[in-house]
Amino acid sequence: MELIILFLFLSTLSYIVIKRNIAKITKTPTWLLWLALMIPPLIWVGWYLTNPKNSMPSILVFLPLILSPILYIWLIEIGKISPKSADLESSSQTPELQKTENPPSDSSKNNTPIPPINSQEEKALRDCFPWGVYYLQKIDYLPQAILCLGKLMTAPEKAYPTIKNNLEKVFDDRFLIIFQETLQGQPFFALVPNPHSTTAKTQLPQEKLTRPGIALTLLILTLFTTTIIGAEIAGVEVTDLETDPSLILQGLPYSLCLIAILGIHELSHYLFAVYYRIKTTLPYFIPIPFFLGTFGAFISIKSPMPNRKAVFDVAIAGPLGGFLVTIPVLIWGLGYSHVVAMPDQINMLNFEALDPRFSFLLAVLSKLVMGSQLVANKAISLHPAAVAGYIGLIITALNLMPVGQLDGGHIVHAMFGQGKALIIGQITRVLVIMLALVRGEFLLWAIILIFMPVTDQPALNDVTELDNGRDFLGLFALILLILILLPLPSTVAQWLNL
Structure with missing residues (x-):
């Protein structure tokens, strides 16, 4: 179901x-x-x-x-619509635009018309590119952008702020200045209409981002649904709740721990987005009255990332923040769990008899907490708090998958660039599908990754690379993903008596 x-x-x-x-x-x-x-x-x-x-x-x-x-x-x-036919159609609908030197076209992304660039403005545009910073060779006018193509003559971290400042002196905030690379690795600048420009004639209505009422309502609903599921995990039957409603409180350890893990994950994203002045919504929970009691939580980012550093920091903050809560919750819950006989069929979601050996990290933590109680051919009946911590591990691993719009996809995009991130994402999809052939419980993961968009949105400055510290932290995140998904090797299992 x-x-x-x-x-x-x-x-x-x-x-x-x-x-x-x-x-x-x-x-x-x-x-x-x-x-x-x-x-x-x-x-x-x-x-x-x-x-x-x-x-x-x-x-x-x-x-x-x-x-x-x-x-x-x-x-x-x-069925592809050619730019020329689209322009012709728009010009036939609005013939008065033909009188301008360069009629504006609708942006395919935000439907904001590009302001016309006359010859004087084009000269000013060319003057914004000093030869020693970026040698401008060509300007292309596209329906959705103005491309400035040339050769980079200095370091990207110096070129982008210089060109950006020069362009803002000429055009104010009419354009968003994007710095990207072609498939051949050649950096170029693109000017796209700024939907929130104060100087443009057409502006999009300002969206109210912070809706604390909706966020609080969803939080309360999720607290209710996860508490019900937590009571079921604790062994409370529906008939028992009818006779003694106070038994629902037995679901609070699961509910509060899971909400804390999910909440810190999304709050970490939110705080770093605010730090970089990125427009974003508050964290919203998704309550459901079955399965785990929730489909998780999310924030919706409404403005472009300024650079790959911001992409990395906002992306990695969530999994690391949630993981720092997951570990103490899991350790605490394992302390109240007990050992049972190994079931005939192993299932990752069998909380009453879970084999911890499918995950290297979970097996090691379980052995450290339960000690000599946990031996070979034994499984764990998880306490509701341990269930929440275990789900926290799964959520951390899923989010760290280096595919598209997942946090891991953002991380590899920031570390290696869009092109390499796309290749890494496709390889990851194939590996998870192969894993699903061996272990059927990963079929859901494979389906989720198939639905996940492959590409990630570029940052405004998508060329400047990360520093060594962030590269090291990114590699740590990928190693953490492997430790969660990697089964416990047989040699280590013998050494730990598991």
């Missing part, structure tokens, strides 16, 4: 993403694009529901992965 609900949730989310982004560049119906993208999860979920005890044939795993992106890209291309 949980698999079906998660599948419906992710499929709806993918349809919305396609509708908002891809539908703007192609005439192919959104439902057809969605169906092409959904081929792998539809086949996998169908097999899992009809043959839960049988392993999936390799051809059903890899063939959809090959066919789906090919069909998806082909459907986009056959």
Whole structure:
């Protein structure tokens, strides 16, 4: 049941993403694009529901992965809207724009028209690029941006602020100044319309970001749903609650610990976003009356990241903040857990008889806390607080996956750049799918990663690299991911008597 609900949730989310982004560049119906993208999860979920005890044939795993992106890209291309036809259509609807020297075009991203650049402004634009900083060779006018192409003559961390300051003196805040690299690694500048410009004639209405009433309501609802699930984990039956409602309080250890882990995770994101003056919402929880009692929490960032340093700091703050809460919660909960016989079938979500050996980190922590009680062929019946800490480990690992919009995707983007991050993300997807063939519980992970957008949004300065300290911290985060997912090696298990 949980698999079906998660599948419906992710499929709806993918349809919305396609509708908002891809539908703007192609005439192919959104439902057809969605169906092409959904081929792998539809086949996998169908097999899992009809043959839960049988392993999936390799051809059903890899063939959809090959066919789906090919069909998806082909459907986009056959219906792709050319910039010239789009411009012609807009000019036929507004003939008065033909009188200007460079008629503005609608931005495909935010529908904000690019202000016309006359010859005098273009000269001023060229003067913003000193030869010793960035040798400007060409200016391209696109419907959604003005591209300034040339050669970088100094360090990126010096070039971007210099050019940005020069452009702001000429154009004020009419444009967002983006510094990116081509696929060949050549840095270029792009000027895109600033939707919140104080000088533009057309401005987007200011969105109210902080909605404490909604955030507090969702928090209270999540506290209620997780407390109910926590009571069920503690062994309280529905009939028992009818006779003694106070038994629901037994769900508080699970509820409060899980909310603390999720809350600190998102609050860490939020505080670093505020530090970098990035517009963002408050953390919002997602309550559900089944499964874990919540689908987690999130913040929604509403403005571009200033640089890769900000991308890294905001991304890594969440997993590390949540992990620092997860470890003491898990240790405390394991102290109240007890050892039981190993079940015949091992399941990652069997909280009444969990085999800790599937995770190197969990096994080591369990042995340190439970000592001689935990030996070979024994499992752990988790205390509700330990369940929350265990879920915290899973959440940390999932978020650290180096794919697309996940925190790990942002981290590798900041460390290696967009191009390499894209390759790392694709490799990670394939590895998780192969892992799901060996261990069926990772099928959900594979489905989530398939739905996850591959690319990450670029920072305004997406060229300047990180310092050594942040690179080291990023490698630590990736090692932490491996320690959580890596099964306990047999030699270490013998040494620990597990």
